[in-house]
Amino acid sequence: MVDMFWVGCPKCRGTFCAATRDFKGQDREMICPFCSHAFKDTEGVEPQEGTGAGWLKTAK
């Protein structure tokens, strides 16, 4: 199973998940599925409350 993590888009605040292996701590850009904004893991914001990302806290 691919390890995923939740990330919040710094532009539209949309929350989505990305592959940890590919993007966590990597110098690669993720593309937001909501607004197509490209950003790196370090630019991501905390996932919004109430978006089903509750398990993220244990995954960190």
Ligand SMILES: [Zn+2]
């Ligand atoms: Zn976005």
